[in-house]
Amino acid sequence: MLSxxxxKNFVNLLGYCEESEPFSRMMVFEYAPNGTLFEHLHVKEAEHLDWRTRLRIAMGIAYCLEHMHQLNPPIILGSLDSSTVYLTDDYAAKVSDVQFWIESKDTGSGSGSSSPLSDAESIVHRFGMLLLEILSGRLPFSEEDGLLEQWALCYLNGEKPFKDSIDPTLKSFDEETCDALCKVICCCIHPEAKERPTMAEVTKRMRDITAMPPDGATPKVSPLWWAELEIISSDGN
Structure with a gap:
């Protein structure tokens, strides 16, 4: 499944280790050295993410999810939040989660079953909330403001300018882009799941807004460069 x-925006599997004595199981994934998106958004000691970097991260996540949903059968993440997104040396997004549905589960009872379509709609909602978290720099939940979605409601429905919800630590941002992304977020978190766009539609809208193609959102330096050097060295010997 992982193969x-x-x-390029997914933390790819490098290998699998299985030992009987002592009993051990291990999967090895590529390394993303700059920690999680959560840390850079919410931990003061972590390096600050500027406006363009945040858009690049959001686009990388979108391109990855679009790719996953278009596989046959589609691969749907089990979870998506800022703690499951890692960042490379040049701050490109690396989505990481291995708990996902591959195909619908039919129990025959009409309940307790799940389909790729319904899970895809859920992931679209989570992506909308993650995009809101990236732009606002606010936690998904806080004791002071409650759920992020509730806190942002007045900005999303137009009662207040959406630009006022943007992370105040950002030195600059584009207001026109903000307003366009606000509409994307509203579509993604629509209360009626069937009314939400697909990830392909979301990604297209965001690409039109940011003018960032897939190459612009992928890592510029391979995190596997050390392995490539080792292979070259071994071949030389």
Whole structure:
């Protein structure tokens, strides 16, 4: 299943280790050295993410999810939040989660079953909330403001300018882009799941807004450079 996820914005599987004595199981994934998106958004000691970097991260996540949803059968993440997104040396997004649905589960009872379509709609909602978190720099939940979605409601429905919800630590941002992304977020978190766009539609809208193609959102330096050097060295010997 993981071998199908050959995408530059996914933390790809490098290998699998299985030992009987002592009993051990291990999967080895590529390394993303700059920690999680959560840390850079919410931990003061972490390096600050500027406006363009945040858009690049959001686009990388979108391209990865689009790729996953278009596989046959589609691969749907089990979870998506800022703690499951890692950042490379040049701050490109690396989505990481291995708990996902591959195909619908049919229990025959009409309840307790799940389908790729319904899970895809859920992931679209989570992406909308993650995009809101990236732009606002606010926690998904805080004791002071409650759920982020509730806190942002007055900005999303137009009662207050959406630009006022943007992370105040950002030195600059584009207001026109903000307003366009606000509409994307509103579509993604629509209360009626069937009314939400697909990830392909979301990604297209965001690409039109940011003018960032897939190459612009992928890592510029391979995190596997050390392995490539080792292979070259071994071949030389």
């Amino acid at each position: 199908k996820l050959n995408h």
